[in-house]
Amino acid sequence: MSKIAIWDRNAETMRRADIRALQLERLKHLVGYCINNVPFYYERLTKAGVTAEKIKTLSDVQYIPFTTKDDLRDHYPFGLFAVPMQKIARIHASSGTTGKPTVVGYTKNDLENWAQMVARITTAAGADDHTIVQIAFGYGMFTGALGLHYGLEKIGAAVVPCSSGNTEKQLMFMRDFKTNALVATPSYALYMAECAKESGYPMEQYHLRLGLLGSEGCTPEMRDRIEQGWGMFVTDNYGLSEVCGPGMSGECQLRCGLHINEDHFLCETINPQTLEVLPVGETGELVVTTLTKEAIPLLRYRTKDITKITEEPCACGRTTARMDKIKGRSDDMLKIRGVNVFPSQVESALVGMQKIGPHYQLIVRREGFADTLEVKVELVDGSVLEKFAELEAVQNEIKNRLRTVLGLSVKVTLAEPKSLERFTGKARRVIDLRNEH
Amino acid sequence: MIIKQLSIFVENKAGRMAEVTQILASNNIDIRALSIADTTDYGILRLIVNNPQKALDALKTASITVTLTGVIAIAIPDHPGGLARAIKVLSDRQISIEYMYAFLNPNNATAFVILRVEDNEKALQALQDGNIRIMKESEIYEI
Ligand SMILES: [Zn+2]
Numbered sequence A: 001m002s003k004i005a006i007w008d009r010n011a012e013t014m015r016r017a018d019i020r021a022l023q024l025e026r027l028k029h030l031v032g033y034c035i036n037n038v039p040f041y042y043e044r045l046t047k048a049g050v051t052a053e054k055i056k057t058l059s060d061v062q063y064i065p066f067t068t069k070d071d072l073r074d075h076y077p078f079g080l081f082a083v084p085m086q087k088i089a090r091i092h093a094s095s096g097t098t099g100k101p102t103v104v105g106y107t108k109n110d111l112e113n114w115a116q117m118v119a120r121i122t123t124a125a126g127a128d129d130h131t132i133v134q135i136a137f138g139y140g141m142f143t144g145a146l147g148l149h150y151g152l153e154k155i156g157a158a159v160v161p162c163s164s165g166n167t168e169k170q171l172m173f174m175r176d177f178k179t180n181a182l183v184a185t186p187s188y189a190l191y192m193a194e195c196a197k198e199s200g201y202p203m204e205q206y207h208l209r210l211g212l213l214g215s216e217g218c219t220p221e222m223r224d225r226i227e228q229g230w231g232m233f234v235t236d237n238y239g240l241s242e243v244c245g246p247g248m249s250g251e252c253q254l255r256c257g258l259h260i261n262e263d264h265f266l267c268e269t270i271n272p273q274t275l276e277v278l279p280v281g282e283t284g285e286l287v288v289t290t291l292t293k294e295a296i297p298l299l300r301y302r303t304k305d306i307t308k309i310t311e312e313p314c315a316c317g318r319t320t321a322r323m324d325k326i327k328g329r330s331d332d333m334l335k336i337r338g339v340n341v342f343p344s345q346v347e348s349a350l351v352g353m354q355k356i357g358p359h360y361q362l363i364v365r366r367e368g369f370a371d372t373l374e375v376k377v378e379l380v381d382g383s384v385l386e387k388f389a390e391l392e393a394v395q396n397e398i399k400n401r402l403r404t405v406l407g408l409s410v411k412v413t414l415a416e417p418k419s420l421e422r423f424t425g426k427a428r429r430v431i432d433l434r435n436e437h
Numbered sequence B: 001m002i003i004k005q006l007s008i009f010v011e012n013k014a015g016r017m018a019e020v021t022q023i024l025a026s027n028n029i030d031i032r033a034l035s036i037a038d039t040t041d042y043g044i045l046r047l048i049v050n051n052p053q054k055a056l057d058a059l060k061t062a063s064i065t066v067t068l069t070g071v072i073a074i075a076i077p078d079h080p081g082g083l084a085r086a087i088k089v090l091s092d093r094q095i096s097i098e099y100m101y102a103f104l105n106p107n108n109a110t111a112f113v114i115l116r117v118e119d120n121e122k123a124l125q126a127l128q129d130g131n132i133r134i135m136k137e138s139e140i141y142e143i
Helices: A016-037 A039-048 A058-063 A069-074 A108-125 A143-154 A167-177 A186-198 A220-230 A343-350 A382-386 A388-406 B016-026 B052-061 B082-091 B120-129 B137-141
Strands: A088-094 A102-107 A132-135 A158-160 A181-184 A210-213 A233-238 A249-251 A258-260 A265-270 A284-290 A301-307 A334-336 A339-341 A356-367 A370-379 A411-415 A430-432 B002-011 B031-038 B042-049 B066-077 B097-104 B110-117
Touching: A016 A039, A016 A058, A016 A265, A016 A284, A058 A265, A069 A102, A088 A108, A088 A143, A102 A108, A108 A143, A108 A210, A108 A233, A108 A249, A108 A258, A132 A143, A132 A167, A143 A158, A143 A181, A167 A186, A181 A186, A186 A210, A186 A220, A210 A220, A220 A233, A233 A258, A334 A356, A334 A370, A339 A343, A343 A356, A343 A388, A370 A388, A382 A388, A382 B002, A382 B066, A388 A411, A388 B042, A411 B002, B002 B016, B002 B052, B002 B110, B002 B137, B016 B031, B016 B042, B016 B052, B031 B097, B031 B110, B031 B137, B042 B052, B052 B066, B066 B082, B066 B120, B082 B097, B082 B110, B082 B120, B110 B120
Parallel strands: A132 A158, A132 A181, A181 A210, A210 A233, A356 A430, A370 A411
Antiparallel strands: A088 A102, A233 A249, A249 A258, A265 A284, A284 A301, A334 A339, A356 A370, B002 B042, B002 B066, B031 B042, B066 B110, B097 B110
16 A cells, blocks of 8 residues: 555544534535525425524534435426526536436536545545546546546546447557556446456556446445456445535545545435434435535435444544445335345345355245344255255354344245346345235 | 265255256156155255266256265165164264165165265275175166
């Protein structure tokens, strides 16, 4: 690991008390700004009895109503903008898989802040002015490519705006330009590594050493495969287009959570069912308030992403709070006997078990008044068939792993290979039979 | 002489046994002996067939979880006490049997017993010393 560089020492190593004071000051201003400039917020906040004067402490944020993706859709395209079009410098949109896309705008200041935030997180990940970075996110309406583009330019990196696709050409540029950093989704980075191996050029001709991957989840197992495939160090970053795009948070080289740019964002976690605010350190749905956005400020935006936040100082020297890698979507969360269960947790518990396949299915039932969870996995290793004790040992190992991860006792069922349903798109691994009569 | 046995993982659902035997039949594989041990959810089917390697390949191709293991087959006279004597030969040398199953040879009045033990070599020696008839691979496959 190279020495630790910090892009904005002032913002990133501020004392916790100063961060909080700055957030409170900005939150108060933001509430007034929203009431005065966004009719939607004027109505909502008036109804809820919230004014800037009523925000006395940071925890008063809990009295502000949530904003959801539906609110953005309902006000398509510019209904939540707080500035006239003369002030808008750029417009992005995220594709809606259902319904209208969500549209976000940026003022000049918003773009400058965004680039600064990306400069911070890419510096934290290990990029600098020696970096030659290929951006293999699709350019266009998505925030990903342009967001990283301008932040990386700011730190002096040489930016190669390849966009996604045309992998052969990407690989040629990588070899010829001596590209040493890659911006891509984890799955595309992995695909590129496979193509590079097959294309016949020796891997020594590639110089990648840093991956700035994001825009989709990445399990530790996948990260390992990408790192082995390219021989590079992979970091994760996070940001929703609704709140700005990539740059909201990112991993430093110690990779112990994603540092949040707290001078621009106030983050909370809530219980997605009861909507109550959780104490710092508890896992729940991430809720984000944009503290400095001018074009489309959002109050308590529900991200639907599940994570937890820690305020412990990081060994890298940054004092900003860190969020965990996203654990899953709150829509996928199951509540079983009072315990929150995410399919991704089950997946992480099963990763690396040689005797079973990677596919699994969760079946939730109600027996009497208690919920039960059954996990079905495919047994692929025949060597355990000699003794029932060995088969039972496999079942018990899975059971113990799941109990450790979920804090819940589950029934483990071994199934035959290829007997569980396969999915080409988004996997539906949960069968919830509790509401069937 | 060590015989190859197939152990096959089957879920307890209707038709699975038939599917497995159908795969073997369509590959011209004959089952010589069969035993099934099951729990409520799944079972382990143990088979002695005339061509174990071919059977293994065919089952693996069909994505069935299967393994080959070495077992011992002995022949014992089909009358009371025959099996007891063979077991005593092993227990005298502290060789424990993990599982066993028997089948009758239709051609003469002998029973064949398949024995699964921890250490085949040690068990073979004990059986030889005890004058128990050990079946050759070819004998079993050609019944
Ligand atoms: Zn750090």
